[in-house]
Amino acid sequence: MIWNEPRECMGRDEMHHLQSCRLQSVVKKVYHNVPFYRTKMQALGLEPDDIKGVEDIAKLPFTTKQDLRDSYPFGLAATPASEFVRVHASSGTTGKPTAVPHSRKDLEMFAECVARALCCTGATKNDVIQVSYGYGLFTGGLGLHDGATKLGATVIPASGGNTRNQLTLLQDFGSTVLACTPSYALFLSEALAEAGIDSAKLPLRIGVFGAEPWTAEMREKIETGLQIKAYDIYGLSEVMGPGMSDSCEARNGLHIAEDHFYPEALDPDTLTAVPDGVVGELVFTHLTKEAMPLLRYRTRDLSSLHHEACACGRTNVRMDRVKGRSDDMLIIRGVNVFPSQVESVLLEIPEAKPHYMIIVDREGTLDTLEIQVEIGERYFSDEMAQLSTLKNKIKHALDNALRVSVIVSLVEHKTIQRSEGKAKRVIDRRKL
Ligand code: DLL
Numbered sequence: 001m002i003w004n005e006p007r008e009c010m011g012r013d014e015m016h017h018l019q020s021c022r023l024q025s026v027v028k029k030v031y032h033n034v035p036f037y038r039t040k041m042q043a044l045g046l047e048p049d050d051i052k053g054v055e056d057i058a059k060l061p062f063t064t065k066q067d068l069r070d071s072y073p074f075g076l077a078a079t080p081a082s083e084f085v086r087v088h089a090s091s092g093t094t095g096k097p098t099a100v101p102h103s104r105k106d107l108e109m110f111a112e113c114v115a116r117a118l119c120c121t122g123a124t125k126n127d128v129i130q131v132s133y134g135y136g137l138f139t140g141g142l143g144l145h146d147g148a149t150k151l152g153a154t155v156i157p158a159s160g161g162n163t164r165n166q167l168t169l170l171q172d173f174g175s176t177v178l179a180c181t182p183s184y185a186l187f188l189s190e191a192l193a194e195a196g197i198d199s200a201k202l203p204l205r206i207g208v209f210g211a212e213p214w215t216a217e218m219r220e221k222i223e224t225g226l227q228i229k230a231y232d233i234y235g236l237s238e239v240m241g242p243g244m245s246d247s248c249e250a251r252n253g254l255h256i257a258e259d260h261f262y263p264e265a266l267d268p269d270t271l272t273a274v275p276d277g278v279v280g281e282l283v284f285t286h287l288t289k290e291a292m293p294l295l296r297y298r299t300r301d302l303s304s305l306h307h308e309a310c311a312c313g314r315t316n317v318r319m320d321r322v323k324g325r326s327d328d329m330l331i332i333r334g335v336n337v338f339p340s341q342v343e344s345v346l347l348e349i350p351e352a353k354p355h356y357m358i359i360v361d362r363e364g365t366l367d368t369l370e371i372q373v374e375i376g377e378r379y380f381s382d383e384m385a386q387l388s389t390l391k392n393k394i395k396h397a398l399d400n401a402l403r404v405s406v407i408v409s410l411v412e413h414k415t416i417q418r419s420e421g422k423a424k425r426v427i428d429r430r431k432l
Contacts, residue, residue, distance in 0.1 A: 020053030114147020117246030125152030139241025189225030217347035253318030
């Protein structure tokens with residue numbers, strides 16, 4: 001089922017027209033109501049009427065996370081605070097958070113996008129959706145909650161953590177859809193196995209996983225562990241939250257709700273558009289947001305766009321699964337390394353678990369890259385020779401894939417901390 005067929009299957013020309021009209025009105029709105037944008041546009045010699053449609057988007061100024069921090073909490077708002085009905089905040093680990101106000105209409109749009117995303121996965125009103133994303137300022141919990149409610153499904157507002165209880169809820173309430181981070185889904189699948197619960201006997205059938213990068217190999221691992229079909233849901237709190245895009249049953253990328261968020265993929269150095277299929281930084285412009293519309297928000301997420309038709313019938317542009325963030329990319333002795341590459345390699349090695357930690361350090365002037373890898377219980381051995389062979393096998397595979405020499409440390413089952421939300425995979429000691 002397609003939740004909003006007129007919008008999700010719109011002809012490209014019609015979509016272009018809709019986006020252009022909406023962009024013109026959003027530009028007028030921020031020019032007249034947000035001093036930050038007025039100043040930026042004036043500095044560029046731009047008047048709202050210079051923007052005739054989305055083909056003029058490149059004329060507009062960018063917005064960065066730093067701009068949101070500098071105007072914390074509500075300096076970029078375009079409506080009076082009396083119009084706000086909820087505020088979310090980003091889960092930033094450094095510096096000040098970023099606050100994002102929503103009007104009533106913004107929350108309706110949020111729920112609409114999440115309902116579309118859930119429909120994309122094949123979920124219907126007959127499903128029981130266990131929302132195991134954290135509830136609170138993070139958009140995962142309440143975002144999925146409102147979207148699942150709009151869909152008419154039964155919501156189990158489990159929130160993150162308390163794994164024992166998650167397993168009980170899965171069994172007692174017969175959850176058919178699980179929404180959480182992919183790392184927590186993996187953890188839950190291990191916890192089920194340890195508790196002796198056969199996942200094939202549970203009614204669970206769909207996973208709606210996102211909020212952190214994950215690989216196709218990780219998807220397979222989770223699908224086998226939980227006996228479900230896993231879908232990728234993407235979004236960021238500054239723009240909305242989950243549901244900005246979601247993978248469909250064709251599993252051919254994530255459809256973006258482009259009638260609400262105009263996407264661009266830009267070369268991160270030149271900030272000019274890259275062609276379809278080429279990886280660039282995703283940049284979004286709000287087309288309908290009321291409380292705090294942003295022009296050309298730089299996400300730092302790396303992905304590519306695809307405009308050709310999808311087998312599912314939706315015409316909305318697709319993005320590939322996020323490869324990583326430009327600011328997650330490690331530069332080790334001049335070589336670019338993404339944590340997702342490490343994950344792909346480890347998932348190809350049966351003895352290794354996809355639980356890993358990347359530790360970057362500097363010895364003198366030389367960067368070192370240590371990868372701690374958890375080994376399956378039955379592969380851990382007292383035989384030094386066996387462990388050493390395994391270590392070399394993993395090192396060889398990682399060295400080849402990353403094109404940089406790594407130090408592999410094998411650690412025992414359950415040594416690496418499990419996450420209930422976004423997993424932390426990298427410790428960069430060079431910055432300390
Ligand atoms: O993580 C919103 C969300 C909640 C998305 C639940 C999906 C599910 P933030 O905390 O603001 O919002 O973090 C946004 O997380 O810029 C990406 O780097 C990353 N991210 C989100 N979804 C995905 C995904 C939420 N499916 C940041 N794949 C984004 C890869 C993702 N990275």
